[in-house]
Amino acid sequence: MKLTPFELHRPGSVAEASELLERLGERAVIYSGGTELLLVAKMGLTEFTALVDVKRIPELRQVSANGELSIGGAVTHREIERSDAVLRGWPALAEMERHVGNIRVRNMGTIGGNLCFADPHSDPATFLLAMGGELTLQRGSAAPRRVAVDEFVRGPYMTALEPGELLVSVNVPALPEGARVVHRKISFRERPAITVAARLEVRDGSVTGARLAVGSVYVRPVRPAEAEGLLHGADAGSVDLAAVGEAAAAAAEPVEDLNGSADYKRQLIRVLTARVLAEALPESA
Ligand SMILES: Cc1cc2nc3c(=O)[nH]c(=O)nc-3n(C[C@H](O)[C@H](O)[C@H](O)COP(=O)(O)OP(=O)(O)OC[C@H]3O[C@@H](n4cnc5c(N)ncnc54)[C@H](O)[C@@H]3O)c2cc1C
Incomplete structure (x- = not known):
């Protein structure tokens, strides 16, 4: 057409x-x-x-790191993947971006467009949910407002954007010493069939902070609270990965689509959650 x-x-x-x-x-x-x-x-x-x-608006084109990372809404996936600031301070973000779509999509597509379109099969939405990312939104000359990624993505193709409002920047918090971030996906066609991201903090051999996000299987990415609960306070060397994967799968409400049935997707969640944690906690069993 x-x-x-x-x-x-x-x-x-x-x-x-x-x-x-x-x-x-x-x-x-x-x-x-x-x-x-x-x-x-x-x-x-x-x-x-x-x-x-919106690509000629200067605030939407900048990447800066001042404590937190700020990425303009019109910055492309490719620019993020190659940004010195991102590679230095947030290498897991650069790695996630390197695996979005193909080189043509990454050269043209922006992080703001990805989040505002709110396709349920989104790598950045899952990654940013695990990271505790926030978005700066602004309309006209009004004061900008910040919303957590969790509040922003409302459902398939639905966001918290108000009419006339722009996604000006994506704000990614700095990682404390000892934090580890891993994002992985499984794809059968162009867009991911499942995305899982983990942000863990480990101090003196114990998990002191855990944020997990499971995306691309449901209408929006979600944090499996019970699975996170199993990680909090656990000995980093002996986390029961299968139990955490099981808890993440039990909390999910996968939607059947061309990527598979709801049961099949629960199995993907079990497997990918355990794999992501095995990478984030290399000492664990
Ligand atoms: C073949 C293919 C493979 C892909 N694979 C993946 C993948 O593996 N993982 C993944 O996560 N994604 C994937 N995608 C999605 C891709 O990441 C998005 O298409 C891209 O990031 C969208 O950005 P854009 O700038 O082109 O958005 P546009 O098409 O320009 O805009 C999309 C929507 O967002 C709105 N919008 C854009 N920018 C703003 C802003 N700053 N403020 C407010 N509203 C705004 C527009 O009005 C529109 O509604 C794939 C896409 C294709 C076509």
Whole structure:
């Protein structure tokens, strides 16, 4: 299917973008890398006649590390994977980004576009949930607001973004000494069938902090509380990986789709959770 004609606007600030979105109303949509937007447009699923390209807004194009890491919403996967600041302080994030889609998707697609599209099969959403990431959202010249990734992703293709609001940056906390982060996925087609990420803190041989996220099997990524509970306070050398995997699978409500049945996905959760933890806790049994 061919694209219908549209106007292209290229604002240079958040205020200008929000003003355009307000003035143009429902006929305008935000455009970043276009890898999702143009796909759905070609399928005839959109009705926009104006695109507001946010790639020229300076705040959305920056990566900076000042305690926490701040990544502009229009920074591409490829730029994140190659960023010195990311490679130095958040190497697990660079590694996760290196495995998103293919080189064409990573060259064009942005982290903001990934999160705002809210496809349930998202590597960054799962990774950031485990990391405790937050997003800075802003409309016009109003004060920006910060929301946790957990609150932002509401369901398939649904987010906490309000009309005219932009995802300005993704904020990733600094990792304390001894923290280990591992993100892995299993894919049978282009997008992941399951994503699991773990952020563990280990002090004096004990797990002192644990955040797990399981994504791409349900409408949004979730944290399996009981599985995290089994990790908190455990001896890092003798974590029962199978039990934690089982708890993560029991907490899940997988959705059957082309990647497999709900039971099959529970099995994927068991296996991948145990594998991720085996990497994050190399001494464990
Ligand atoms: C072949 C293929 C393979 C893929 N594989 C993977 C994979 O393995 N893992 C994975 O996680 N993802 C995967 N993806 C998804 C990919 O990561 C996203 O397509 C990409 O990141 C979207 O970014 P974009 O800039 O192109 O978004 P766009 O298409 O420009 O926008 C997507 C949506 O977000 C909105 N939007 C964009 N930026 C902003 C902003 N700053 N503020 C507010 N709203 C905004 C747009 O209005 C639109 O609704 C794959 C995609 C394809 C096509």
